[in-house]
Amino acid sequence: MNRLIHPLRAVPVAVVLAFCVFVPTALAADEIVLKNGSRILGTITGVRDGVVTVETEFAGTLAVQQNQVESLNSSAPIVLKLADGTVVEEPALRVEGQSLLLTSGSAPATTYPLTELAVSNPQPWELGQGYRWKGHASLAIEMQRGNTDTDELDYVLENVWRSLEDRFTLRVDGENDETNQVKNAENWTALGKYDRFLEGPLYWGVNASAEYDKFSDLDLRYYVGPYIGRQFSERPLLTLSAEVGGVYVNEDFIAAEDQDYLGMNWSVDASSNYISDESQLYLKHTGIWNLDQAEDVILNLTMGLSFPLMFNIDGAAEILLEYDSGLPPELENLDQAYRFRVGYSW
Numbered sequence: 113m114n115r116l117i118h119p120l121r122a123v124p125v126a127v128v129l130a131f132c133v134f135v136p137t138a139l140a141a142d143e144i145v146l147k148n149g150s151r152i153l154g155t156i157t158g159v160r161d162g163v164v165t166v167e168t169e170f171a172g173t174l175a176v177q178q179n180q181v182e183s184l185n186s187s188a189p190i191v192l193k194l195a196d197g198t199v200v201e202e203p204a205l206r207v208e209g210q211s212l213l214l215t216s217g218s219a220p221a222t223t224y225p226l227t228e229l230a231v232s233n234p235q236p237w238e239l240g241q242g243y244r245w246k247g248h249a250s251l252a253i254e255m256q257r258g259n260t261d262t263d264e265l266d267y268v269l270e271n272v273w274r275s276l277e278d279r280f281t282l283r284v285d286g287e288n289d290e291t292n293q294v295k296n297a298e299n300w301t302a303l304g305k306y307d308r309f310l311e312g313p314l315y316w317g318v319n320a321s322a323e324y325d326k327f328s329d330l331d332l333r334y335y336v337g338p339y340i341g342r343q344f345s346e347r348p349l350l351t352l353s354a355e356v357g358g359v360y361v362n363e364d365f366i367a368a369e370d371q372d373y374l375g376m377n378w379s380v381d382a383s384s385n386y387i388s389d390e391s392q393l394y395l396k397h398t399g400i401w402n403l404d405q406a407e408d409v410i411l412n413l414t415m416g417l418s419f420p421l422m423f424n425i426d427g428a429a430e431i432l433l434e435y436d437s438g439l440p441p442e443l444e445n446l447d448q449a450y451r452f453r454v455g456y457s458w
Contacts, residue, residue: 141153141154141155142154142155142156142166142184142185142186142187142188143183143184143185144156144164144166144176144181144183144184145181145182145183145184146176146180146181146182147180147181147182148180152166152168152174152176153168154166154167154168154169154174155167155168156184156186156188156205157173158231158232158233159178159192159205159229159231159232160231160232161231161347161348161349162177162178162179162347163175163176163177163178163348164176164177164178164181164184175389178226178227178229179226179227181207181210181226182207182209182210183207183208183209183210184205184206184207185204185205185206185207186204186205186206187204188204188205189201189202189203189204190202190204190205190232190233191232191233191234192205192212192214192229192231192232193229193230193231193232193234193238193239194219194224194228194229194230195227195228195229195230196228198219198220199234199239200214200216200218200219201216201218202214202215202216203215203216205232207226210225210226211223211224211225211226212224212225212226212228212229237274237275237276238276240275240276242275243273243274243275243280244273244274244275245271245272245273245458246271246272246274246457246458247269247270247271247272247457247458248268248269248270248455248456248457248458249267249268249269249270249455249456250267250268250428250453250454250455250456251265251266251267251453251454251455252264252265252266252267252451252452252453252454253265253266260291260292261291261292261293262289262290262291263289263290264287264288264289264290264297265287265288265289266285266286266287266451266453267284267285267286267287268283268284268285268453268455269282269283269284269285270282270283270284271283276309277308277309278306278307278308278309279305279306279307279309279315280304280305280306280307281303281304281305281306281307282303282304282305283301283302283303283304284300284301284302284303285300285301286299286300286301287299287300287449295326296327297327298324298325298326298327299323299324299325299326299327299328299330300323300324301321301322301323301324302321302322302323303319303320303321304319304320304321305317305318305319305320306318306319307341313342313343313344314340314341314342314343315340315341315342315343316338316339316340316341317338317339317341317355317357318336318337318338318339319336319337319339319357320334320335320336321334321335321336322334326366328436328439328443328447329365329366329367329368329439329440329443330363330364330365330366331364331365331366332362332363332364333361333362333363333364334361334362335359335360335361335362335375335377335400336359336360337357337358337359337360337377338357338358339355339356339357339358339377339379340355340356340357341353341354341355341356342354342355348384348385348389349384349385349386350382350383350384350386351381351382351383351384352380352381352382353380353381353382354378354379354380354381355378355379356376356377356378357376357377357378358374358375358376358377359374359375359376359377359400360372360373360374360375361373361374361375361400361402363438367440368440373402373403373404373405373408374403374404375400375401375402375403376400376401376403377398377399377400377401378398378399379396379397379398379399380395380396380397381395381396381397382394382395382396383395387417388419390419390420391417391418391419391420392417392418392419393416393417394414394415394416394417394418395413395414395415396412396413396414397411397412397413397414398411398412399411399412402438405438407437408437408438409435409437410435410436410437410438411433411434411435411436412432412433412434412435413431413432413433413434414430414431414432414433415430415431416428416429416430416431417429418455421454424456424457424458425454425455425456426454426455426456426457427452427453427454427455428452428453428454428455429450429451429452430449430450430451430452430453431448431449431450432447432448432449432450432451433446433447433448434446434447434448434449435447
């Protein structure tokens with residue numbers, strides 16, 4: 113005898129099946145509760161530079177300020193590095209009442225203010241293993257044919273190797289311009305730096321630079337000297353460092369009289385992702401003051417905005433200002449350049 117099941121009796125069965133299928137998925141989601149009571153469900157992908165990133169189904173990747181988190185629960189095993197350098201492996205990431213809770217027993221304490229969490233799943237160099245290598249290469253090319261034939265080539269190559277203890281920097285840039293087969297710009301600059309980090313934000317270093325500029329009467333200028341620096345901020349919203357030191361400068365001119373002197377040099381390096389996470393405002397400034405002739409000063413300034421194009425290829429619009437008060441009277445003391453370049457970053 114066939115037995116009929118009333119449709120209404122089938123409803124609880126369907127509800128139970130749905131509960132079994134969907135509830136474990138919801139329970140498995142990581143949860144963030146903000147100070148204002150908002151709840152975010154998703155998968156926490158990292159903590160770095162004061163920001164917690166979480167992948168959600170409803171809004172993609174969200175960036176949550178670490179100081180706005182009231183509580184947090186993530187079920188995945190994780191490696192945490194604290195502000196004092198302590199590294200712990202935890203079975204899960206848990207925050208309650210703006211406090212980081214540790215259960216592995218490998219840290220001096222079991223509770224830390226959330227602000228003490230520096231980074232999750234740190235890279236090898238952040239654990240003292242080797243160097244992080246970041247670099248950028250770019251070109252700006254212009255070719256014009258017609259009443260005026262113009263060829264312009266600007267190039268930049270920059271590499272930075274960073275460890276917990278020190279940093280190496282190598283930068284080369286240059287320009288070659290030609291109008292109607294007559295050159296009107298031919299110059300290059302090479303810079304090498306070594307930084308050694310001290311306790312806190314201070315570091316010391318040594319830099320060396322060489323420069324050639326045919327149309328500024330400069331056959332070769334080189335300088336070398338030590339400096340002391342301070343890393344004021346090293347976060348995406350604002351990266352800012354400044355250095356001051358002494359240098360020995362040697363200048364060989366094409367026509368003017370050669371000279372060498374002791375000087376004071378300084379530099380400022382700043383960048384920010386204030387406009388968007390993908391773009392970057394930046395400023396680089398260097399200066400040299402001739403201590404033998406106080407009126408002799410060299411100032412270089414680069415300001416720009418870089419933005420992504422595709423993959424690791426980016427574009428940048430820049431303003432370059434170069435001032436040298438020691439040039440011969442027949443030459444302009446200030447050079448200005450405006451350029452758009454395309455580059456590759458790694």
